[in-house]
Amino acid sequence: xxxxxxxxxxxxxxxxxxxxxxxxxxxxxxxxxxxxxxxxxxxxxxxxxxxxxxxxxxxxxxxxxxxxxxxxxxxxxxxxxxxxxxxxxxxxxxxxxxxxxxxxxxxxxxxxxxxxxxxxxxxxxxxxxxxxxxxxxxxxxxxxxxxxxxxxxxxxxxxxxxxxxxxxxxxxxxxxxxxxxxxxxxxxxxxxxxxxxxxxxxxxxxxxxxxxxxxxxxxxxxxxxxxxxxxxxxxxxxxxxxxxxxxxxxxxxxxxxxxxxxxxxxxxxxxxxxxxxxxxxxxxxxxxxxxxxxxxxxxxxxxxxxxxxxxxxxxxxxxxxxxxxxxxxxxxxxxxxxxxxxxxxxxxxxxxxxxxxxx
Numbered sequence: 001x002x003x004x005x006x007x008x009x010x011x012x013x014x015x016x017x018x019x020x021x022x023x024x025x026x027x028x029x030x031x032x033x034x035x036x037x038x039x040x041x042x043x044x045x046x047x048x049x050x051x052x053x054x055x056x057x058x059x060x061x062x063x064x065x066x067x068x069x070x071x072x073x074x075x076x077x078x079x080x081x082x083x084x085x086x087x088x089x090x091x092x093x094x095x096x097x098x099x100x101x102x103x104x105x106x107x108x109x110x111x112x113x114x115x116x117x118x119x120x121x122x123x124x125x126x127x128x129x130x131x132x133x134x135x136x137x138x139x140x141x142x143x144x145x146x147x148x149x150x151x152x153x154x155x156x157x158x159x160x161x162x163x164x165x166x167x168x169x170x171x172x173x174x175x176x177x178x179x180x181x182x183x184x185x186x187x188x189x190x191x192x193x194x195x196x197x198x199x200x201x202x203x204x205x206x207x208x209x210x211x212x213x214x215x216x217x218x219x220x221x222x223x224x225x226x227x228x229x230x231x232x233x234x235x236x237x238x239x240x241x242x243x244x245x246x247x248x249x250x251x252x253x254x255x256x257x258x259x260x261x262x263x264x265x266x267x268x269x270x271x272x273x274x275x276x277x278x279x280x281x282x283x284x285x286x287x288x289x290x291x292x293x294x295x296x297x298x299x300x301x302x303x304x305x306x307x308x309x310x311x312x313x314x315x316x317x318x319x320x321x322x323x324x325x326x327x328x329x330x331x332x333x334x335x336x337x338x339x340x341x342x343x344x345x346x347x348x349x350x351x352x353x354x355x356x357x358x359x
Contacts (some may be wrong), residue, residue: 015109
């Protein structure tokens, strides 16, 4: 039996609030779970190489490339492009994907800079104007995909339509669904509610009747956690606020539980008896466990890890990248776009816009 071809992952070792101190141990954790990973790691040798020495297994499957330039968390995207293009650890990790040296890139760095560099270097897929960040969201039913959670602000109907196609393709891969259910995030479920672009996107999805997805209709904020649909579509401003609110609520609830469990000796005893259940709950609610947003719509796979993550969270982002490569994310999205976007998308958009003009 032939050995599987390794998945090569390029890492921006200098990205994030901590940088290499999280990236290197996170990569080592991911390697323990996915031993068929090889790494290209870009960063400052004075910082990275001493850390690599602490992880011999990781060092053995790593090609390290030195660069003294890194993108700061506070840099504006335009500033990062001017100062870090072709020389920064972030750019070089992305460029490795473009050149075929790596199968995907992972960074915990500045989101705006990462998106700008990725779009500039990799370009977008055919028929996609703007990429999006998709995340896997824990729900009462299991998990859902939510996008966009921060790649760009605002969206017209056509962009929301694109997000639905890309999100459903990702759901087919991640959840093994033939025709995932898709909902548009809105202020109400009634057809008359919401901004005109959201209502137009809803009409486009209904009229298109795409074979790759089952359009559910509008969903509200509390429907995300319920897991009412497999894919929740919204624009980046609203999506990012929803994501940060959910993460903050999870931390708030964890704080409440800690305080309650330590209030009396009876509650402490109760915790000891039920600590297995509390551990499972903590893992389910912990934002680190699902850390890692997938940049969809680019001509290459880029994973964005939270800037403030720890090594456990970063290893999760690396594993998401691994899974997207193994499950052929790019090919699946490309096929979905080719089968659904040019015919149903363009024709439907033009027809609806003409109809609205007449009305």
